Amino acid sequence: MGDSKSQKQVEIVDDVKSPINKVNYLPKEAKEILKSLAKKWKNVLDPNAMEVIPLKGAMTNEVFKVKWKTAIGETSQRVLVRMYGEGTGIFFNREDEIKAFEFISKSGHGPRLLGRFANGRVEEFINARTLFASDLRDPSISTLIAVKMSDFHDLNMPGPKKVHLWDVLRNWLVEARRLASPEEVKMFHLDTMDQEISTLEERLSNSHQKIGFCHNDLQYGNIMIDEQTKSLTLIDYEYASYNPIAYDIANHFCEMAANYHTEPPHILDYSKYPDLEERRLFVRTYLGSSGKEQSDNSKVEELLDNIEKFTLANHILWGLWGIISEHVNNIDFDYKEYAKQRFQDYWLRKQYLLSCNGSSNDSAVVGKERKY
Numbered sequence: 502m503g504d505s506k507s508q509k510q511v512e513i514v515d516d517v518k519s520p521i522n523k524v525n526y527l528p529k530e531a532k533e534i535l536k537s538l539a540k541k542w543k544n545v546l547d548p549n550a551m552e553v554i555p556l557k558g559a560m561t562n563e564v565f566k567v568k569w570k571t572a573i574g575e576t577s578q579r580v581l582v583r584m585y586g587e588g589t590g591i592f593f594n595r596e597d598e599i600k601a602f603e604f605i606s607k608s609g610h611g612p613r614l615l616g617r618f619a620n621g622r623v624e625e626f627i628n629a630r631t632l633f634a635s636d637l638r639d640p641s642i643s644t645l646i647a648v649k650m651s652d653f654h655d656l657n658m659p660g661p662k663k664v665h666l667w668d669v670l671r672n673w674l675v676e677a678r679r680l681a682s683p684e685e686v687k688m689f690h691l692d693t694m695d696q697e698i699s700t701l702e703e704r705l706s707n708s709h710q711k712i713g714f715c716h717n718d719l720q721y722g723n724i725m726i727d728e729q730t731k732s733l734t735l736i737d738y739e740y741a742s743y744n745p746i747a748y749d750i751a752n753h754f755c756e757m758a759a760n761y762h763t764e765p766p767h768i769l770d771y772s773k774y775p776d777l778e779e780r781r782l783f784v785r786t787y788l789g790s791s792g793k794e795q796s797d798n799s800k801v802e803e804l805l806d807n808i809e810k811f812t813l814a815n816h817i818l819w820g821l822w823g824i825i826s827e828h829v830n831n832i833d834f835d836y837k838e839y840a841k842q843r844f845q846d847y848w849l850r851k852q853y854l855l856s857c858n859g860s861s862n863d864s865a866v867v868g869k870e871r872k873y
Contacts, residue, residue, distance in 0.1 A: 518820065522554075523554070524551055531618045535618040536551075547567065547570060562583050564582040581624040581626045582623050582624075599622070601658065604656070605741075611736060629726055631722050631723075631724065632721040645726075649733045650716075650753070653713075682826070702854075704810070712743055720739065723737045750783070751811035769839075801833065809854055819839075819843050820841075822840070
């Protein structure tokens with residue numbers, strides 16, 4: 502949550518309150534890579550005279566914009582430097598993430614990887630803005646996101662095309678139990694959460710559900726828009742893997758309840774979760790982007806139903822993320838309270854969404870009140 506929810510990234514913008522050049526903050530290896538890049542650009546006046554500006558929003562990684570002065574009348578050269586935060590290795594394999602990054606970049610779906618150093622990387626700087634929380638509810642932007650997600654899910658990423666969700670949930674549960682205090686284990690029902698995961702896997706797995714290459718963290722800070730062309734770029738692929746596409750869309754819908762620019766930033770407002778008509782429009786656009794399934798109402802309703810059920814898996818996953826982050830991260834974010842909200846919504850809606858007697862699109866379920 503630019504940066505990802507391994508950072509629970511909020512929108513990346515220039516930190517106008519921190520104008521001091523942070524060049525000495527970067528490790529020597531990173532500075533050597535940056536100088537080498539700048540020497541290749543003929544319009545850079547002095548490759549050694551780089552300006553390093555902290556960018557707001559990273560919740561674990563530290564992110565910087567690096568720029569150099571160029572000849573008069575030319576736009577300055579810029580790159581993005583990402584320094585990995587402590588504890589991120591618990592959540593994902595960095596080598597797998599880099600492989601995904603390179604493949605996605607070569608496929609034309611993301612920024613280019615310009616260099617790597619021991620605890621970070623250098624990326625192409627995208628001339629676009631990250632979305633605001635309110636943008637996710639803008640019908641025109643939501644339509645663009647639906648089409649972009651469909652394209653992303655169709656990426657033919659090398660490797661086995663199997664569902665990763667259930668293994669990730671179980672691995673994170675092990676880590677959460679290891680780090681949590683006895684009081685937290687009791688509070689979050691961690692001693693019985695493996696049974697909850699098994700129940701979801703049994704109920705939500707079926708042979709005909711569509712599996713795609715999923716972003717798995719599509720919150721507003723991980724979507725960039727070019728205001729001129731209205732083209733979108735999805736960024737930060739730490740959690741990207743093959744999963745049911747319903748899970749990825751469910752995650753995106755759940756993120757509409759968050760605004761990481763509020764004070765305090767961890768509070769979720771589920772009144773902002775998209776209503777049935779908004780979800781139906783999104784799914785119709787998603788399915789119709791290929792031009793094949795737009796008018797198939799049965800497929801629209803089936804996917805809508807699966808998406809709602811997969812919100813449960815999302816709540817457990819990011820709830821576990823919050824518990825783990827509380828113990829490995831020093832960022833000023835109330836991870837524990839965030840986890841509490843995710844688990845509360847899981848328990849609030851579980852019996853309705855897994856009921857054999859009704860659809861998860863039922864107004865009684867969709868309108869189920871959430872208060873914290």
